[in-house]
Amino acid sequence: MSEVQDNAEPIIDPREERVRSVLIVGGGSAGWMAATMLATALSKDIKIRLVESDAIGVVGVGEATIPPIKKFNRFCQVDEQAFLKETNGTFKLGIEFHNWGKPGDRYMHPFGYVGRELDAVVKLHHWWLTGQLAGTTDYPAWEDMFVATAAARENRFALPVRRPNDPLAKFAYAYHFDAILYGQHLRRIAERRGVERIEGRIISVNKASETGLVSDVQLEDGRKLEADLFLDCSGLRSLLLGNALEEPFDDWSHWLPSDRAIAVPSESSPHGLSPYTKGVAHTVGWQWRIPLQNRIGNGHVFSSSFSNVEDAERRLLQTIDTEPLDTPRLIKFQTGRRKRLWVGNVVAVGLSAGFLEPLESTSIHLVQSGLEQLLDLFPSRRMDPALRDRYNAQVEREWHQVRDFIIAHYKLNQRDDSEFWKYTANMDVPDSLAEVLQLWREHGILGVDGGHLFQTGSWTSIFYGQNFSPRRPHALSDRASPDAVAADVRRIFDEVKLAAQRLPDHSEFIGKYCASPQAG
Numbered sequence: 001m002s003e004v005q006d007n008a009e010p011i012i013d014p015r016e017e018r019v020r021s022v023l024i025v026g027g028g029s030a031g032w033m034a035a036t037m038l039a040t041a042l043s044k045d046i047k048i049r050l051v052e053s054d055a056i057g058v059v060g061v062g063e064a065t066i067p068p069i070k071k072f073n074r075f076c077q078v079d080e081q082a083f084l085k086e087t088n089g090t091f092k093l094g095i096e097f098h099n100w101g102k103p104g105d106r107y108m109h110p111f112g113y114v115g116r117e118l119d120a121v122v123k124l125h126h127w128w129l130t131g132q133l134a135g136t137t138d139y140p141a142w143e144d145m146f147v148a149t150a151a152a153r154e155n156r157f158a159l160p161v162r163r164p165n166d167p168l169a170k171f172a173y174a175y176h177f178d179a180i181l182y183g184q185h186l187r188r189i190a191e192r193r194g195v196e197r198i199e200g201r202i203i204s205v206n207k208a209s210e211t212g213l214v215s216d217v218q219l220e221d222g223r224k225l226e227a228d229l230f231l232d233c234s235g236l237r238s239l240l241l242g243n244a245l246e247e248p249f250d251d252w253s254h255w256l257p258s259d260r261a262i263a264v265p266s267e268s269s270p271h272g273l274s275p276y277t278k279g280v281a282h283t284v285g286w287q288w289r290i291p292l293q294n295r296i297g298n299g300h301v302f303s304s305s306f307s308n309v310e311d312a313e314r315r316l317l318q319t320i321d322t323e324p325l326d327t328p329r330l331i332k333f334q335t336g337r338r339k340r341l342w343v344g345n346v347v348a349v350g351l352s353a354g355f356l357e358p359l360e361s362t363s364i365h366l367v368q369s370g371l372e373q374l375l376d377l378f379p380s381r382r383m384d385p386a387l388r389d390r391y392n393a394q395v396e397r398e399w400h401q402v403r404d405f406i407i408a409h410y411k412l413n414q415r416d417d418s419e420f421w422k423y424t425a426n427m428d429v430p431d432s433l434a435e436v437l438q439l440w441r442e443h444g445i446l447g448v449d450g451g452h453l454f455q456t457g458s459w460t461s462i463f464y465g466q467n468f469s470p471r472r473p474h475a476l477s478d479r480a481s482p483d484a485v486a487a488d489v490r491r492i493f494d495e496v497k498l499a500a501q502r503l504p505d506h507s508e509f510i511g512k513y514c515a516s517p518q519a520g
C-alpha cells in the first residue's frame with residue numbers, strides 16, 4: 001500500500017448524507033426553471049416539490065433573454081422548436097439602443113463575434129479605430145463589423161451554420177418569449193420528470209431551534225411542508241431569505257435610480273417580426289420593445305424620484321408603435337441584492353435574490369447561472385459552509401459584473417435634457433467599473449476577466465455606440481497605415497453584409513420552424 005493511501009481518510013459515501021428532499025417555494029420563471037433543472041440533474045431518490053399560490057400569481061414579465069439560455073435548454077433537454085411554438089417565441093440577435101449617447105443616436109449591441117479578425121494579436125476594435133484615422137467619409141460603424149447587426153437591420157434570421165470560416169457561423173442568438181407561457185411550458189416538463197406541484201399560500205416559515213435551519217413552511221390550510229433544502233423562488237416578496245432569515249439587502253439605487261416599470265402589450269406590427277429587442281431612452285428612464293409571434297411586449301422603466309406615474313404612462317403610450325391590448329400595469333421594485341444568496345439551507349434564486357433592471361435582459365440568466373452553480377456545489381444534509389461560502393462569492397461576483405455593465409450605459413450618456421440623465425452622467429460609479437472605464441479610455445483595453453458574462457463584443461458596442469472612444473488605439477497597430485486598415489475594415493463590412501443577405505426573413509423562418517397556433 002502506498003503512503004498516500006495509508007494516510008487517506010475513508011471516502012464518505014455521498015448517499016449517507018444525501019439531501020432527501022427539496023422544496024421550491026414559488027412557481028414563476030425562477031421556480032419552474034429550478035424545478036426543471038433539478039429534476040434533470042438530481043437522483044430520482046430526491047423528492048422535489050414546488051409550492052405556489054395561484055391567488056398570488058407570478059410577476060409575468062421577463063420576456064427577453066441572452067444567448068447562454070441555450071445551454072439551459074441543452075442541459076434540460078428543452079426542445080427549441082416546441083418551446084418557441086408554445087411560448088409565442090421569436091429570435092433575438094441583440095438589443096438596439098436609441099437615444100443613449102445623445103438623443104437621436106442609435107446603436108446595436110449584437111450577439112456573437114465580429115465578422116472577421118484582421119490579426120491574431122491586436123483585436124479588431126483597435127484596427128477599426130486606427131482605420132478611422134484615414135478620415136474616409138463612408139467609414140463603417142463599429143456595430144457593422146458584426147453579422148448579427150447586419151441581419152438584424154434587415155429583419156433576417158436563420159440558425160448559425162457550422163462552417164467555422166463562414167461569417168454566418170459568427171453570430172449568437174437568444175429568444176423573446178411570453179413569460180407566463182414559459183413557466184407553463186417548463187412546468188409540464190418538470191412534472192413529467194417527477195416534480196410534485198402543491199397549490200397553497202405560505203403563511204409562515206419555521207426554523208429548527210437547535211440548528212437554525214429552516215424546517216418547514218406552513219400553508220394557510222394548516223399543511224406543513226418539510227424539506228432538507230429550500231429554494232426561495234418567491235419573487236420580490238423574498239419569503240424565506242428576506243423575510244424569515246432577514247438577510248440584509250444591498251441597495252444599488254444610487255447607481256441605478258429606476259424603481260418602477262409600467263408594462264403593456266400591444267398588437268403585432270404589420271412590418272413583421274424584428275429579431276432584436278429595442279431599448280429606447282426617454283427623458284427619464286427607458287422603454288423596452290419585445291416582439292413575440294402574437295403581440296409586442298412594451299414597458300417603461302423609470303425612477304419615481306424623477307417622474308410621476310402619469311407622465312411615465314403617457315410617455316409609454318405615446319411611443320408604442322401599435323395599439324395597446326390591455327391597460328398598463330405598474331410594477332415597483334428596488335435595485336440591489338441580498339448580501340448572501342445561500343444562508344443555512346435556503347438558496348434564493350430569481351427576484352427573491354435581488355433585482356437588476358432588464359436593460360440587458362440578464363435576470364433569467366442570473367436564475368440559470370445561480371442554478372448551475374448550485375448544482376456544481378450541491379451540498380449534503382450537513383449544508384457544508386465551505387460550499388455555501390464559495391457559492392456566495394461566485395454569485396456575488398457575477399451580480400457585480402452585470403450591475404457594472406448596466407451602470408455603464410447610464411454613466412456614458414451625454415444627454416442634458418433632464419435631471420435624471422445629468423444625475424447618472426455625473427454620479428460616482430463602483431471602483432470596479434471606474435477601472436474598466438479608465439483603462440478603456442486611455443488604451444482601448446478591456447479590463448474584465450475571461451469569466452465575465454459580457455466580453456469584448458458587448459462592451460465595445462456600448463462604448464463606441466455611446467461615443468466613448470479610446471484616446472489611442474493599441475500601440476502595436478502602428479505597424480499598418482490607417483488607409484490600408486480602412487480598406488480592410490470596408491472589406492469586412494461588405495463580407496458581413498453579403499453574408500446576412502443570405503439569411504431568410506425572420507418571420508418567414510419562424511413560420512417554417514416554430515409557428516405558434518396563436519400567431520396572426
Ligand SMILES: Cc1cc2nc3c(=O)[nH]c(=O)nc-3n(C[C@H](O)[C@H](O)[C@H](O)COP(=O)(O)OP(=O)(O)OC[C@H]3O[C@@H](n4cnc5c(N)ncnc54)[C@H](O)[C@@H]3O)c2cc1C
Nearest residue numbers: 026027028029030059062064202234235350351358363364
Ligand atoms: C419590469 C420587469 C421586466 C423584466 N424583464 C426581464 C427581461 O426582459 N429578461 C429577463 O431575463 N428578466 C426580466 N425580468 C426579471 C424576470 O421577470 C424575473 O427574473 C423572472 O420572471 C423570475 O421571477 P420569479 O420567478 O423570481 O418571481 P415571480 O414570477 O414573482 O414568482 C414568484 C412565485 O412565488 C409565489 N409566491 C409568492 N408568495 C407566496 C406565498 N406566500 N405562498 C405561496 N407562493 C408564493 C408566487 O405565487 C409565484 O409563483 C423583468 C422583471 C421586471 C420586474
